[in-house]
Amino acid sequence: MPPITPxxxxxxxxxxxxxxxIAEGYIPDGSTGEGPEFESHETLCILNAGEQPARVRVTLFxxxxxxxxxxxxxxxxxxxxxxxxxxFENPPVPRGLTYASVVESDVPIVxxxxxxxxxxxxxxxxxxxxxxxx
Amino acid sequence: MPPITPxxxxxxxxxxxxxxxIAEGYIPDGSTGEGPEFESHETLCILNAGEQPARVRVTLFxxxxxxxxxxxxxxxxxxxxxxxxxxFENPPVPRGLTYASVVESDVPIVxxxxxxxxxxxxxxxxxxxxxxxx
Amino acid sequence: MPPITPxxxxxxxxxxxxxxxIAEGYIPDGSTGEGPEFESHETLCILNAGEQPARVRVTLFxxxxxxxxxxxxxxxxxxxxxxxxxxFENPPVPRGLTYASVVESDVPIVxxxxxxxxxxxxxxxxxxxxxxxx
Amino acid sequence: MPPITPxxxxxxxxxxxxxxxIAEGYIPDGSTGEGPEFESHETLCILNAGEQPARVRVTLFxxxxxxxxxxxxxxxxxxxxxxxxxxFENPPVPRGLTYASVVESDVPIVxxxxxxxxxxxxxxxxxxxxxxxx
Numbered sequence: 001m002p003p004i005t006p007x008x009x010x011x012x013x014x015x016x017x018x019x020x021x022i023a024e025g026y027i028p029d030g031s032t033g034e035g036p037e038f039e040s041h042e043t044l045c046i047l048n049a050g051e052q053p054a055r056v057r058v059t060l061f062x063x064x065x066x067x068x069x070x071x072x073x074x075x076x077x078x079x080x081x082x083x084x085x086x087x088f089e090n091p092p093v094p095r096g097l098t099y100a101s102v103v104e105s106d107v108p109i110v111x112x113x114x115x116x117x118x119x120x121x122x123x124x125x126x127x128x129x130x131x132x133x134x
Numbered sequence: 135m136p137p138i139t140p141x142x143x144x145x146x147x148x149x150x151x152x153x154x155x156i157a158e159g160y161i162p163d164g165s166t167g168e169g170p171e172f173e174s175h176e177t178l179c180i181l182n183a184g185e186q187p188a189r190v191r192v193t194l195f196x197x198x199x200x201x202x203x204x205x206x207x208x209x210x211x212x213x214x215x216x217x218x219x220x221x222f223e224n225p226p227v228p229r230g231l232t233y234a235s236v237v238e239s240d241v242p243i244v245x246x247x248x249x250x251x252x253x254x255x256x257x258x259x260x261x262x263x264x265x266x267x268x
Numbered sequence: 269m270p271p272i273t274p275x276x277x278x279x280x281x282x283x284x285x286x287x288x289x290i291a292e293g294y295i296p297d298g299s300t301g302e303g304p305e306f307e308s309h310e311t312l313c314i315l316n317a318g319e320q321p322a323r324v325r326v327t328l329f330x331x332x333x334x335x336x337x338x339x340x341x342x343x344x345x346x347x348x349x350x351x352x353x354x355x356f357e358n359p360p361v362p363r364g365l366t367y368a369s370v371v372e373s374d375v376p377i378v379x380x381x382x383x384x385x386x387x388x389x390x391x392x393x394x395x396x397x398x399x400x401x402x
Numbered sequence: 403m404p405p406i407t408p409x410x411x412x413x414x415x416x417x418x419x420x421x422x423x424i425a426e427g428y429i430p431d432g433s434t435g436e437g438p439e440f441e442s443h444e445t446l447c448i449l450n451a452g453e454q455p456a457r458v459r460v461t462l463f464x465x466x467x468x469x470x471x472x473x474x475x476x477x478x479x480x481x482x483x484x485x486x487x488x489x490f491e492n493p494p495v496p497r498g499l500t501y502a503s504v505v506e507s508d509v510p511i512v513x514x515x516x517x518x519x520x521x522x523x524x525x526x527x528x529x530x531x532x533x534x535x536x
Contacts, residue, residue: 004460004485005492007474012461012504015423015535021149023179023214023246024261028171033522037430037498045425047463047502058138059146061181061214072141080425080463080502083138090139096171100181100214100244102146110502110533112425117259120167125519126261127426127528128396131244133149155283157313157348157380158395162305192272193280195315195348206275217272224273230305234315234348234378236280251393254301260395262530265378267283289417291447291482291514292529296439326406327414329449329482340409351406358407364439368449368482368512370414385527388435394529399512401417 014050016108017132022101024128025060027086029096030119038118042085044103045112048075054105060093061100075109103130148184150242151266156235158262159194161220163230164253172252176219178237179246182209188239194227195234209243237264282318284376285400290369292396293328295354297364298387306386310353312371313380316343322373328361329368343377371398416452418510419534424503426530427462429488431498432521440520444487446505447514450477456507462495463502477511505532 028040048054054077057070071088075081085093085101093099103111114127162174182188188211191204205222209215219227219235227233237245248261296308316322322345325338339356343349353361353369361367371379382395430442450456456479459472473490477483487495487503495501505513516529 004473004475004490006471007459009459009472009474011469011472012421012459012506015421015504016533019146019149021181021183021244023181023244023263024177024216024248025179025214026216038521043426045427045500045502047423047425047504049423049461049463049502049504057141057143057146059183061183061212063214063216067145067212069140070143070145071138072143073138078463078469080427080465080500082426082428082465082500088138098179098214098216100179100183102149102181102183104146110423110425112530114426114528115259115261117257119172120257123519123522123526124257124259124392125517125526125528126248126259127517128246128262128530129425129533131150131263131266132533153280153283155315155317155378157315157378157397158311158350158382159313159348160350191275191277191280193317195317195346197347197349201279201346203274204277204279205272206277207272222272232313232348232350234313234317236283236315236317238280249393249395251391254391258391258393258526260382260393262380262396265284265397265400287414287417289449289451289512291449291512291531292445292484292516293447293482294484325409325411325414327451329451329480331482331484335413335480337408338411338413339406340411341406356406366447366482366484368447368451370417370449370451372414383527383529385525388525392525392527394516394527396514396530399418399531399534 016110018105019134020103020111020130020132022113022130025099027095028117028119033118040118043082043114045082046075047080047110051077052107054107057104059102150244152239153268154237154245154264154266156247156264159233161229162251162253167252174252177216177248179216180209181214181244185211186241188241190239193236284378286373287402288371288379288398288400290381290398293367295363296385296387301386308386311350311382313350314343315348315378319345320375322375322377325372327370418512420507421536422505422513422532422534424515424532427501429497430519430521435520442520445484445516447484448477449482449512453479454509456509456511458507461504
């Protein structure tokens with residue numbers, strides 16, 4: 001295969017939807033390995049490929065309590081932001097409890113959800129595109 | 135990155151579809167590790183972000199026998215419920231056999247499917263959004 | 269949570285699409301662990317939730333050779349069939365080479381793709397819903 | 403189950419969309435295991451099931467810098483190409499940094515994204531279908 005290099009063509013423009021949902025959510029309570037990259041965590045990946053800033057709001061749903069949020073995340077134009085649910089504050093996301101999330105934006109974005117589970121010595125990964133509409 | 139905290143905006147409202155399908159299904163027969171969180175299992179994650187209770191029905195399909203169910207799961211308004219296929223009863227889901235599932239609800243929901251496989255010393259994970267329509 | 273048991277309601281009916289595609293495909297060349305369940309493999313999960321038999325055709329695409337197939341798989345009504353790409357014959361799917369697949373059916377079905385990689389002592393898993401249309 | 407062999411039917415034709423997005427992107431910085439197949443990497447799987455060549459353009463988005471590309475990849479008719487983001491050049495994809503990608507094609511294609519993480523002794527995998535439109 002030839003090397004993969006830039007070609008003379010325009011960069012991609014906006015893509016996505018304004019509403020996304022992730023039914024799975026669980027930050028494992030416990031970690032092995034050194035440093036933040038091996039801490040058990042869940043990440044929300046947001047891509048804003050457009051020219052306008054994205055004002056993103058994340059609502060969290062639980063099994064036995066009322067929803068929390070919406071947490072605010074600003075994604076600048078032409079940028080991607082990968083945030084850990086571990087870093088949400090006031091209130092934080094409880095460890096070892098199931099939750100779900102709905103992500104809303106004022107401009108089209110794309111969302112994906114990933115978990116790294118390092119409770120055991122060798123890490124495990126899962127990821128999926130979120131459900132979208134609108 | 136600044137801390138991710140709640141902002142003054144409304145919580146997310148209903149999102150999803152009424153019919154979902156998961157073609158993959160397999161509860162590994164065997165586990166290592168201690169406690170229910172490390173038992174090999176498959177989870178159905180259901181998010182009901184709306185104001186009405188969701189009456190959810192799960193039909194199981196198999197390779198060599200007639201479908202089972204529908205199993206009933208009630209998801210309260212503004213809640214998420216993560217249920218293990220391991221906990222279905224009358225009949226239970228057989229271990230080590232392939233199956234598939236169709237999830238139906240009277241209000242819009244979002245579904246995701248996750249497996250934790252702990253047959254070997256270090257767990258493995260898979261997850262995907264389910265197929266949706268309607 | 270109360271036990272999850274069958275309720276008095278009709279079983280789910282047909283769901284899905286007639287054309288599916290999986291861009292990822294790779295049967296790892298090598299395995300550890302005992303027995304067929306720990307052999308490195310890729311599985312195509314097909315759900316036919318309807319009352320008519322599904323005549324399914326799988327075409328394989330490669331990097332450097334012409335497509336192969338279509339391989340025929342019959343999925344009875346109200347059944348799921350999980351087949352390993354490892355078991356395709358005339359020709360078989362080469363190990364350690366990349367491929368992709370398109371799945372076509374005469375009735376609506378749902379498809380999912382899973383890999384178990386056991387080249388190292390502790391297995392790894394991936395799975396995703398396939399792309400669908402039509 | 404009977405052997406899965408070719409049947410007398412036409413091969414599958416074109417399928418897919420022209421615009422795809424992957425919000426997750428991260429090439430782990432570090433590897434264990436021998437040879438390129440165990441190097442930590444991310445793969446973009448592209449299927450072109452149609453009769454026309456696909457001229458594919460990949461734009462990369464980052465957290466703190468301007469987008470890069472578009473990188474050019476030609477996918478011949480009736481072929482699949484699986485390229486590693488590790489092999490992009492001028493500039494290369496930075497290791498250990500988050501990114502996202504938008505894939506555009508002049509004909510319908512199907513895209514999937516996979517990561518193999520071998521920073522620890524036993525590899526982990528994730529994969530998901532990309533978001534599509536158009």
